Amino acid sequence: MTSRGVVRSWNVRGMQGVIDSADTPGGSWTPWISVAVPGFPGLAEGQEVEFEWHQLDEPADGYDFHTVRASPVGTEPYTRQGPFSSRAWHIDPDGSAHEITDLDDTIPPRIGTPASGVVTTWNDDEGWGVIDSADTPGGCSTFYSALHPDEVINAQPGDSFSIGGGIRGLDVGEQVDFEWESVIDQDGYKFRAIKVRPRREIPLWRVERIGR
Incomplete structure (x- = not known):
């Protein structure tokens, strides 16, 4: 539809x-x-x-x-020529994107700086929040996607998944372990979480690879 x-x-x-x-x-x-x-x-x-x-x-x-x-609205849907899996992008801290050419078979997974902290803000409707820790003064912004399993976070260009189970939010006041990276500005924050792992027990994720 x-x-x-x-x-x-x-x-x-x-x-x-x-x-x-x-x-x-x-x-x-x-x-x-x-x-x-x-x-x-x-x-x-x-x-x-x-x-x-x-x-x-x-x-x-x-x-x-x-x-x-x-x-x-007002544009014709664009149809890509050839396999999209041959393309990848580098995203600058300011949000601008540049296509990477002449790729190797794989791209190294993103690795952040490990830290532990406490969730101080979480917006269920928009799927984002803030983690406070000594390593990220002023707060570290995080999104729901940082809760995904490593298989999804470290996906290669062209990978596509059906994801269920797990959790799609954090609880204010709970402790988490996370990996972060520095950014110029992420909604007013200087740090952004790549991966977030709550210390509480969470339901199993259901991950099905549906394309590459």
Whole structure:
């Protein structure tokens, strides 16, 4: 089904976002592979889009709807030529993206600086929060995607997953172990979490690789 909607959020590091529309209450989860634009496959918060979607048999990542294809209103959906798995991008701290060419077979996984801290803020609706620790003065911004299993966080270009189970949020006041990296500005913070692992027991993640 095709609808018109507005991009609620887009996580440039996690390469995913959410589109809101009257036809998809609660939002339609949108991975980068669904973005039909030339160049870097990303959308912008507040952008109006035309998108194709389907309703899932059971929620994935906490959403009942999944975006199949999305493009800005007033543009023709872009069809990529050749396998997308041959492309990768370097994302600068300011959010700008540059295509990497002449790739080796694999890209080393992102590795951050390990630390421990306490969750001071968490927004369930938008899937982001702040971790406070001595190593990240002023707070470390984190997104729901940092909770994903390592297999997903360290995915290679062209990988696509169906993800269920696990958790999609943190509890204010809980202790977590995390890996962080420095950024110029992430919503007013100088640090961003790559991986976050709560110390409490959490449900098992269900991860199914659906493409590469």
